Amino acid sequence: MRWHLAMPAILFVAMLNSAQAEDPLDISVSLILEGIYYQRLSEGNEEPAGFGHDHGHGHGHHHGHDHGLDEGFNLGHSELAVEARMGDWLEGALMLGFDDKNVEVEEAYLRTLSLPAGLQLKGGKFLSDIGYINSHHNHDWDFVDRPLFSEFLFGHHGLQDVGVQLSFVPATPWYTRLGVEAFQGDEDEGIARFDDGIPVDRESGPRLFTAFAKTGPDLGADHALQLGASAGFLRDHGRLEDHGAHGHAVVGDGWFAGVDAVYRHYAGRSYGHGDWRVGGEYFLVSRNVDEYLQGHGGWTRRGNYTERQDGLYLQAVYGFLPRWEAGLRAEALGLTNRVVDFHPTRLESLDASYRSAAQVTFRPVEPLFLRAQIHYDDFAHHGHDHGHDHDHQGHGGSGSGLGFLFQINVALGAHGAHRF
């Protein structure tokens, strides 16, 4: 989507605002602006082994430890969010994500407000409720960037797709929320990736199904806890690797499963002083794929393999002063890292990649925060000799890289409530 499509949306918002002045419509508009300064302090491996999304050799943007950021100033990830209610029945939301080059409809969905028995139905494009961080927008994150597992297992936006969700909150003393989702599975990268030129027809949509459960006991005024489990299955997945004279494709289906936990301690002092937030997630993805080889006479199917990859993070944030917090995050990607590799074609077990990050955040006023983050990557080197890899860069001897990020994020307008 480009600017000419965004302009009407912005005009529409302007109109809404002027309408709001005369008539108290139940509509809220907020603009979240972000700036990021990025500096690489030392060069490490470009990408974690086994998660090379850039087999198209220069097509598609690479993202390893650069988060898709340029060194120096970046507009980061800004958002225009419009939410409106249609009487007692529906709520609609539109979230446009943009930077200085692109505008994208991140979310555009309708949600029911009046179904009985704790049921809610949501349809449109939205962030899946699997896991914890997946459904949170970046101004609610504790770190500048998305965790590795989310980016490399689910995609640049996490699991965000067009589909429907049915969720159920039973009237139990412990908070419980259960849900199922069906998505089109059309994202061109991430878990539902399916490259052009694959010699097999895609399954018809919806191609991605998920289920999630969240629960949280009542721990009084000083503590809160939420535990979650999610799973999903994918009707197709396809990757193409072009080696010039010939090509390889791996095509199949898959499933994933994960757990997440978030604990918060409220010290009851001012502006988060003494508060703790501790959380983590683990996800495992498994794919059952066939390999196809492209020769002179077209494609031939060869072996069948089960690929498995996982990722996790653990993080803790502490409010060391009113309005100031500091946090640490440790991540691992590919503790299980079995992927199909070529020449010869086989299932290879690759090393795990690690990343650790530390951040300090200052929130002078509620809608604004400034965050400095340093992160240390230790990305696994892709084990064997890539004859076709000479135009990749960054496969130096050292696997580790050090980076510094500075983020400023402000929410203007009717800033939505913070989710847990």
Next chain:
Amino acid sequence: MSLPMAIGGRLVPAVLTALLLFALSAASVQAGALNVVTTTSTMGMLAREIGAERVEVRVLAAPDRDPHYLDARPAFMAALRRADLLVEKGGDLEEGWLPAALTGAANPRLNSGRPGHFRASDFLHLRRSITMDGPNLGHVHGEGNPHFQLDPQRVAAVAAPLAARLGELLPADREAFEDRARMVSARILEHAETVATRLDPGQRFVAYHEDIDYLEEWLPVEIAGYLEPLPGIPPTARHLRSLADSLRDGPEGVVLHAVYQPARGAEFLAAEIGWSRQALPMEPPANGGLEDYLELMQVWAAAFQAGE
């Protein structure tokens, strides 16, 4: 059938069965008492006094916490899921967390516009806030000052509309609710007058946030300034200096802040101009009743007798 399909094929029915079992086990029909959830304990006190044995009241915000800065924690959503009536103060006080908690609660009885959603500020004239006219700084107090629990007259004024709402939900008890509301509001107003007449008039005070200034509405005291330059903006050194300069040569007073607000700025100013400083409780206990609220009014007034 492939492995993922098998898992999906088993997973979806399993989840749906679990949903059904939960739905059957958790009957949301209220036997007898009305399930009332209030955001703050002053509102909880009113609901408890007016509803008496016909209500079961749960207060979300702990009395010693800043109600602006809570989050939509799971326990809140669980309480809201089972509520027949939500009583919020409104005036955007709960804006930072209540909408998210309501979304997570999936309880249409509490949809705004339904009888199950009571917003006290709809029935009150709130004190005008500086943020209503000033530049937009995050919408704190955009609808007026929401901390009206510090003004017994306004708390008393919420009693009748709340009784009417309870009566709408439990028509058989309407008169009983109205009678109790009259009694509660009369007690509060009478006590407010008694407390106010005991104070020497004309005393001045500085508040940390735009909240304690509500004392000016019923006590013979005057607000002399705020430690926060604007609601939600922390005190700056420059602002504190100019505040000190403007107050130094005037009559003496007291610097007041809520128990959950930082004491530093208040201490600095009090030392600078030789006033006393006090941290005030802002709400009665979570399960408190009328007597607790009356006692709290005395605690507030006593802040002005400390120096005597």
